[in-house]
Amino acid sequence: MNAILTLTNVTKSFQHKTAVNNVSFSIGQGEVVAILGPNGAGKTTTISMILGLLKPTAGEIRLFNLEPHEKQVREKIGTMLQEVSVMTGLKVREILQLIRSYYPKPLDLEELINLTGLTEQDLKTRAEKLSGGQKRRLSFALALAGNPELIIFDEPTVGMDITSRNRFWHTVRALTEQGKTIIFSTHYLQEADDAADRIFLFKDGSIVADGTPQQIKARISKQSVSFIVDPELSLEKLYLHSEIDDIYRKDNRVYVQSTNTDRVLELIFQEKIGARDIQIERGKLEEAFEQLTGNDKEAI
Numbered sequence: 617m618n619a620i621l622t623l624t625n626v627t628k629s630f631q632h633k634t635a636v637n638n639v640s641f642s643i644g645q646g647e648v649v650a651i652l653g654p655n656g657a658g659k660t661t662t663i664s665m666i667l668g669l670l671k672p673t674a675g676e677i678r679l680f681n682l683e684p685h686e687k688q689v690r691e692k693i694g695t696m697l698q699e700v701s702v703m704t705g706l707k708v709r710e711i712l713q714l715i716r717s718y719y720p721k722p723l724d725l726e727e728l729i730n731l732t733g734l735t736e737q738d739l740k741t742r743a744e745k746l747s748g749g750q751k752r753r754l755s756f757a758l759a760l761a762g763n764p765e766l767i768i769f770d771e772p773t774v775g776m777d778i779t780s781r782n783r784f785w786h787t788v789r790a791l792t793e794q795g796k797t798i799i800f801s802t803h804y805l806q807e808a809d810d811a812a813d814r815i816f817l818f819k820d821g822s823i824v825a826d827g828t829p830q831q832i833k834a835r836i837s838k839q840s841v842s843f844i845v846d847p848e849l850s851l852e853k854l855y856l857h858s859e860i861d862d863i864y865r866k867d868n869r870v871y872v873q874s875t876n877t878d879r880v881l882e883l884i885f886q887e888k889i890g891a892r893d894i895q896i897e898r899g900k901l902e903e904a905f906e907q908l909t910g911n912d913k914e915a916i
């Protein structure tokens with residue numbers, strides 16, 4: 617893997633708080649990484665250090681084999697921050713032109729408009745008069761203006777309506793197809809599940825899980841097999857097997873919880889209970905998130 621970003625034992629302490637605690641990871645070119653974690657977990661602080669906006673208290677960050685604040689690095693990165701602030705007094709088109717002029721190989725203005733869904737009306741409007749969602753769109757356009765190789769978004773879709781959100785992810789997919797590397801934080805777990813090939817789960821300044829969405833979901837200790845069965849049928853036979861942790865009925869289906877779903881399937885056939893429409897419940901990212909970021913130490 618050709619790593620374009622590496623954090624080695626990175627820590628950031630504020631006066632009374634260690635916001636990021638000894639974090640290490642590498643991201644390869646073309647990866648799409650989602651950063652998840654509860655409020656205050658250290659996502660924005662990590663992103664700010666990668667962008668060179670905050671200096672780590674300890675540890676090292678390398679981007680394209682350089683330090684984050686170097687000019688060659690800045691030219692290759694685009695970003696959309698959690699707090700959107702826009703330049704006042706200029707029209708959107710003027711701001712786009714201005715920011716494009718800072719980069720050696722900016723994206724074509726037309727392409728920028730197409731990718732981000734800015735309208736003719738938006739372009740004529742002064743930035744401070746845009747609505748919250750329109751400001752996000754401008755901020756997205758500014759992130760892409762320099763045709764960056766690495767794009768970092770901190771909670772990009774907050775405040776976007778459904779159409780804008782769909783458009784945003786559509787564009788992100790197009791960018792990944794061009795081989796761009798993308799890092800984004802989000803509280804919408806479905807977005808991480810849909811868009812990311814890798815998830816970092818932050819808790820209290822540390823990474824408690826790093827893997828594909830599938831791998832992280834697989835870390836939920838209890839999976840289940842569900843099926844439809846004659847409601848009169850007693851399921852006592854299944855209870856006798858120690859591999860089964862719990863059995864419950866929900867919405868006309870029976871759920872059998874176990875860490876070993878293969879074994880549950882065997883038992884269902886072995887005990888001839890006449891189960892129909894059998895499904896293996898792989899677990900949801902929400903459940904993994906709750907388990908891995910909750911206070912349940914055993915889950916981690």
Ligand SMILES: Nc1ncnc2c1ncn2[C@@H]1O[C@H](COP(=O)(O)OP(=O)(O)OP(=O)(O)O)[C@@H](O)[C@H]1O
Nearest residue numbers: 630631633635653654655656657658659660661662
């Ligand atoms: N400038 C600062 N001074 C002091 N403490 C800070 C500062 N910036 C962040 N923190 C603290 O560091 C911790 C991590 O904050 P950070 O903004 O990185 O969290 P986050 O994961 O981005 O949360 P959210 O999901 O709410 O955006 C929090 O406890 C926060 O209060």
Ligand SMILES: [Mg+2]
Nearest residue numbers: 659660661698
């Ligand atoms: Mg944040």
